[in-house]
Amino acid sequence: MLVKEIMTPKEKLVVLAQTATVRDALASMRTHSIRSIIMDKSNPHGAYGLVTFKNILQSIVAEDGDIDLLNIYDIAAAPAISVSADLDVKYAARMMVSSSIKRLLVIDNNELAGILTMSDIIGVLMDSLEDK
Secondary structure, X not given: OEHHXXXXXXXXXXXXXXXXXXXXXXXXXXXXXXXEEEEOOOOOOOOOEEEEHHHHHHXXXXXXXXXXXXXXXXXXXXXXXXXXXXXXXHHHHHHHHHHOOOEEEEEEOOEEEEEEEHHHHHHHHHHHHXXX
């Protein structure tokens, strides 16, 4: 099975500009009931970033940051760890486990194609159990 068969496509993702504030990111996360947002790249040759609850907690709580003064550029994991849509899911899963990460951006030709999460992979495994 390939990543592109189970990933969440880019049309369903929330992508914010690098200049969005952490407050904007939290508001988007709450509105869309999601746990991460994607930071858009600044130019065609730039890198996408990923902002998660963990990034926000580290910057706001642990470092006494201000959600109105920090932009997502300041806290995003950028460049985000990514894989190709044509990669076999088992290799993406190995990467997630060995790197202790829950989300991988799916990037092809430096353009966002989607996101793959541990939940996507586990969902497929659970579905395969029901089929037997």
